[in-house]
Amino acid sequence: MLVAASCVYAAAVWWMTLRPSIYDDRVGGILHRVFRALASWPGTAWITLDLVEFSANVLLFVPLGVLVVAWRRRWWQGILLGLVLSAAIEIAQLAFLPTRVADPRDVVANTLGAAVGVGVAIVLSRRIVRSQESHKPRHRKLIDRGAQ
Numbered sequence: 001m002l003v004a005a006s007c008v009y010a011a012a013v014w015w016m017t018l019r020p021s022i023y024d025d026r027v028g029g030i031l032h033r034v035f036r037a038l039a040s041w042p043g044t045a046w047i048t049l050d051l052v053e054f055s056a057n058v059l060l061f062v063p064l065g066v067l068v069v070a071w072r073r074r075w076w077q078g079i080l081l082g083l084v085l086s087a088a089i090e091i092a093q094l095a096f097l098p099t100r101v102a103d104p105r106d107v108v109a110n111t112l113g114a115a116v117g118v119g120v121a122i123v124l125s126r127r128i129v130r131s132q133e134s135h136k137p138r139h140r141k142l143i144d145r146g147a148q
Contacts, residue, residue, distance in 0.1 A: 070121060
């Protein structure tokens with residue numbers, strides 16, 4: 001299952017980051033209208049394309065951090081891999097994809113996303129371990145006695 005999840009994630013990152021264009025003109029027109037409408041309302045004027053793009057880049061790399069921890073690697077390796085992979089993507093966009101924009105802020109957002117993923121995975125794994133330990137026989141006896 002972990003191998004399959006890693007392969008699906010790798011394919012998704014490749015598809016999102018290394019295509020000649022992230023979206024076509026029709027989608028670009030829709031996005032332009034949506035952000036223009038958001039900018040015209042005081043309550044949503046803070047939602048900008050830059051903010052959405054940064055947030056999307058963070059979210060794109062959260063699974064990387066989770067997967068690195070799931071593969072039983074050290075937490076810092078997840079953050080380092082996020083940094084290195086993101087830098088490689090931006091360099092590839094700069095060198096080989098003239099229709100894409102290489103942006104150092106993407107490296108920051110992607111690395112942040114990997115760090116968030118590492119943090120989420122560590123918290124979840126600790127909770128799972130604690131839950132499993134509470135069901136060990138010697139602990140089970142204490143739990144059952146307390147319930148009586």
